[in-house]
Structure formats: C-alpha cells, structure tokens
Amino acid sequence: MELRALQYFVTVAEELHFGRAAERLHIAQPAVSRQIARLERELGVRLFDRSPRRVRLTAAGRRVLAAAREALVAVDRVKGAAGLPAGALRIGTAAGLTSRLERGIDSLRRAATALDVVLVDLPVAARLDALRQGDxxxxxxxxxRSAPGLTVxxxxxxxxxxxxxxxxTAADHAVAxxxxxxxxxxxxxxxQLDPPLHDAVTTALRDAGVRPRLGRPAGTPRDTIVxxxxxxxxxAVLPAGQxxxxxxxxxxxxxxxxxxTITGSVVIPEDLPRPCASAHVAAFRDTTS
Incomplete structure (x- = not known):
C-alpha cells in the first residue's frame, strides 16, 4: 500500500469531490481515481459511494479515513525526526547541476515562497525508479530520451x-x-552505471568513424578526473557542468x-498537470533559452 494512495484518499474524503481533490493535489483527476480504485481493491472494500451528483464516504471509508490520517501524521513525525520537511519537493539530481539547481529552486520559490526542497543524489536508473515509486x-x-511510466x-x-x-599531447589545443x-x-x-552518457559518447564516436582504445570503465566524475x-x-568525456x-x-x-552535446531533461510523473510541468521546465532551462 502506497502512502500516496492514502494521501489521495484523505484529500478526496475532505473535498468529497474528485475534481477539487485533484486540483488541490496538483495532479490530473484520472490519477486520483486510479489510486482510489487501487486502494479499494487492496483493502477489499468500497471507500466511497459515487453518483453523478455527489460523493459520500461509506461506513468502511469513515473507518479507513481515521486510520489513514493517523498513518500520514506518523509519516510526518518520521520525516521530522530525520530532518525532512513534511510536504517537501523532492528532486532527484546528480553531479554537475549545482548552478542549474540553484537557479531553478530560486525560480520555483518565487512562485511558492514557503517551498521546501530536498535534493536526492542517485544514479540515473535509481533516480527514475524512485520517481516511478513516488519517492x-x-x-x-x-x-x-524516454522512460516508461514517466514524462521526459x-x-x-x-x-x-x-x-x-x-x-x-592535446592539452594545449583549443579543440580536440x-x-x-x-x-x-x-x-x-x-x-550499467550511466546508460545515457555511455550511449552519447559511443554514438558520437561511431558517427565520427572513430574506434579508440577503451580502458577500465570510469566511475564518478570526480574519480575520473583524478x-x-x-x-x-x-x-575521458564528461558534461561541461560536471x-x-x-x-x-x-x-x-x-x-x-x-x-x-547531451540533452538534459526534467523528468516527471505522467499524471503531473501541464501547468506544473511547464513551471518545472521554465525553472531549470538554460537562462539564455
């Protein structure tokens, strides 16, 4: 059972309206409906009586609501104990993005001054998996270029x-x-470590008709430079930011x-509303674009 599903359920229970709950959660309404349906299947009970005119909690829904609220409060207590702000915007990142992150976070905070941001540094595959899982x-x-279940x-x-x-021998050259x-x-x-960068370099070499001698696979950018x-x-070949x-x-x-060159992207859940997606892209794009 996902904590996200409990959060969606509590929000719908408070609004008694799927559309208003979706707006409050800043996601698309179908995503809310899917999560509620999945939660009902997991629990084996109907949580809401739905009709074209109204949404009401069932008796089981009222019992689950109290427990769900307790669970969410407990999660917030755990986050607080770990120093993680409740309701934080969690951004998956990697080496070489400091200036872009600083500009982007400043931009997002101009629209939401109380925004808490938590940065999570993960390898690219783990970063995408964490995004899919709601972490x-x-x-x-x-x-x-693409990622199943996500929007790139x-x-x-x-x-x-x-x-x-x-x-x-090329150290004093203007270009290499x-x-x-x-x-x-x-x-x-x-x-396995960095599929996108690996593929970008090998594709460039192939297009140039070059087959260099390959050494031991590189590790982190810092270790590689040393x-x-x-x-x-x-x-080695590394992005300029790194x-x-x-x-x-x-x-x-x-x-x-x-x-x-290599293209950098904002990667988001598929059901994130268009205005939120546009705001994220605007925050992290190049300042000259």
Missing amino acids: LDLALARGV LPTWTEPLLAVVSTRH GLAELAGSVLRIPSR EVGSDPDSW VGEIGSARVRAIPLEPPV
Missing part, C-alpha cells in the same frame, strides 16, 4: 568536453578532434571537434 517528485537527468521534457543542452591530463584522441585510452562510464589527471595516455564543478589543476577540459 521523488521530479528528477533532472542528462541523456534520457527536454530542457537544456550541454556540451560534452574531452578531459585530458595537462601532460597529454575525436580522431586525434583515439590513440589514447578512453575512460567512459559503463552502460585518474585521468594522473595518466597522460588516457582521456567538469566545471570539479576544479583540478592536473587536467584540461577541451571542446570536442566535431562538437558533441
């Missing part, structure tokens, strides 16, 4: 940069050609030739 409210992700809204474009040791770098050992994340900085015969947040005097970040 996140939205996620930022690079390179994700392309929001910004970010260049991918070649990262080399300052002792690499993929063919030029192919003689060195390429470090990229495994497809390792490449210590090895003048290796290179490189910019990890200052290191031992590496150079060089634009690729031909240029390679």
